[in-house]
Amino acid sequence: MMGYQNDWKKLVVGTEHMVPTIGGKRVAVVNFDHAATTSPLHGVMERIFHFSEVYSSVHRGLGYKSMVSSDVYESGRIRLMRFVGADVKRYTLIYTKHTTESLNLLAHIFGERLDRERDVILVSEMEHLANYLPWRMVGQVDIVPVDEKGRLSCDVLETMLMRYGGRVKVVCVTGASNVTGYTNPLGKIARIVHRYGAMIVVDGAQMAPHTRVDMMGRTAEETVDFFAFSAHKMYAPFGCGALIGRKDVLADASPLLVGGGVARFVTHTSLDWNEVPHKDEAGTPNVIGVTAWTEAIRILEEVGRAELAKWEAYLLDSLVRELKGIDGIKLYGGEKDCVSLVSFALDGIDHRTVSRILSYEDGIAVRSGMFCAHPYVVRLLGLSEDDIDYYRNHHEVPLPGLVRVSISFCNTEEDIERLVRLLRHIVRHKRAYLEKYSTMAEHEESAFGQLKLKQRILP
Numbered sequence: 387m388m389g390y391q392n393d394w395k396k397l398v399v400g401t402e403h404m405v406p407t408i409g410g411k412r413v414a415v416v417n418f419d420h421a422a423t424t425s426p427l428h429g430v431m432e433r434i435f436h437f438s439e440v441y442s443s444v445h446r447g448l449g450y451k452s453m454v455s456s457d458v459y460e461s462g463r464i465r466l467m468r469f470v471g472a473d474v475k476r477y478t479l480i481y482t483k484h485t486t487e488s489l490n491l492l493a494h495i496f497g498e499r500l501d502r503e504r505d506v507i508l509v510s511e512m513e514h515l516a517n518y519l520p521w522r523m524v525g526q527v528d529i530v531p532v533d534e535k536g537r538l539s540c541d542v543l544e545t546m547l548m549r550y551g552g553r554v555k556v557v558c559v560t561g562a563s564n565v566t567g568y569t570n571p572l573g574k575i576a577r578i579v580h581r582y583g584a585m586i587v588v589d590g591a592q593m594a595p596h597t598r599v600d601m602m603g604r605t606a607e608e609t610v611d612f613f614a615f616s617a618h619k620m621y622a623p624f625g626c627g628a629l630i631g632r633k634d635v636l637a638d639a640s641p642l643l644v645g646g647g648v649a650r651f652v653t654h655t656s657l658d659w660n661e662v663p664h665k666d667e668a669g670t671p672n673v674i675g676v677t678a679w680t681e682a683i684r685i686l687e688e689v690g691r692a693e694l695a696k697w698e699a700y701l702l703d704s705l706v707r708e709l710k711g712i713d714g715i716k717l718y719g720g721e722k723d724c725v726s727l728v729s730f731a732l733d734g735i736d737h738r739t740v741s742r743i744l745s746y747e748d749g750i751a752v753r754s755g756m757f758c759a760h761p762y763v764v765r766l767l768g769l770s771e772d773d774i775d776y777y778r779n780h781h782e783v784p785l786p787g788l789v790r791v792s793i794s795f796c797n798t799e800e801d802i803e804r805l806v807r808l809l810r811h812i813v814r815h816k817r818a819y820l821e822k823y824s825t826m827a828e829h830e831e832s833a834f835g836q837l838k839l840k841q842r843i844l845p
């Protein structure tokens with residue numbers, strides 16, 4: 387027990403939603419899939435509702451509402467930059483749809499600058515595909531391997547930078563892993579990266595919701611050059627993301643998406659781009675997404691981000707202690723310096739079956755699989771080249787993976803107890819569960835779907 391209670395569950399929409407179980411009973415949902423996405427805060431919904439009164443097109447009109455909308459949009463830029471400690475004079479923020487788009491845009495920009503034959507992009511092995519595949523599309527990528535626990539080592543990174551002797555131009559790391567929750571020491575990594583003349587790109591999708599971000603670091607050497615993150619992982623799921631980074635680099639590049647808003651003046655024979663960030667924001671801006679995101683941040687800061695993080699850390703610690711006591715569970719991450727998530731494998735039951743059982747039996751939502759971080763999970767599971775070949779050649783065989791429990795401040799100790807109780811039950815009655823779930827015919831699963839429909843999904 388932590389000695390104090392909170393009612394943070396009430397801050398988030400849908401936390402008391404009743405969901406059907408396979409037995410036909412409805413139970414209050416337990417959501418442990420917050421690393422995938424988060425429901426909106428009630429305050430965010432209210433803000434959207436009120437803002438809708440003045441909603442209008444950004445930058446394109448001189449009507450009062452249009453000017454208010456433009457103000458909200460532009461001040462949101464500054465607000466978000468301050469949130470991650472970016473220097474608003476030297477850095478800029480480009481609104482995107484999400485982290486994935488931010489990193490694709492950045493890779494495109496570097497693609498124009500890099501010499502494909504000579505320059506190297508280093509990508510850590512713990513990256514989500516969003517911070518890996520875009521780089522593979524534009525240049526020569528080399529992987530910075532993690533250790534057998536899945537941690538990134540600064541020494542290994544430095545050795546690689548040294549070995550490439552100045553050829554590395556970009557180093558891509560995550561602020562926090564979406565598989566193990568391990569965090570990376572960004573200031574220290576930035577110092578090493580800059581010493582070798584490269585720039586550092588940080589995927590902040592899992593970091594920003596949980597920990598304080600300080601892009602400028604303590605010294606000039608410790609500054610993060612580029613940072614990408616998404617609103618939907620921060621209780622404002624309305625299609626907004628951001629790329630924050632050095633204006634001098636971003637200003638030079640041609641846009642990835644083109645259309646309205648990107649050009650100052652176009653004729654059939656000439657084209658003058660707008661300035662950054664506008665040249666990179668083609669189409670009608672998502673001002674609802676922006677106002678939702680800044681309101682989410684305001685509310686989280688008002689409640690106290692440090693307090694929320696403390697609660698998440700407490701819940702993670704309780705969960706990990708319980709999981710360690712369950713026979714046959716192998717944990718990945720979930721340590722003291724991790725953001726509030728942990729993955730595990732359960733001996734003798736595949737990841738997908740575990741998450742089906744949790745959902746169908748007691749309304750507990752977790753995630754299973756490789757979490758869009760295939761190379762990292764392959765490494766954690768220790769798959770051999772032969773294993774990989776086998777899975778590649780047998781599409782009928784489900785891919786291996788893990789079960790991930792990702793915790794939010796809106797989770798409670800009771801949520802943890804329900805999860806642990808059911809996991810213990812699964813282990814104790816493994817054979818029965820396996821039988822039930824391996825022989826459960828398709829029609830029975832779809833009966834579960836029909837049950838949901840019959841009972842109406844929405845109240």
Ligand code: PMP
Pocket residue numbers: 421422484485486487514516517560562563564589591592616618758
């Ligand atoms: N990076 C990490 C570490 C993530 O966890 C995710 C989301 N799973 C992403 C990138 C991609 O985020 P988005 O879907 O918002 O683009």
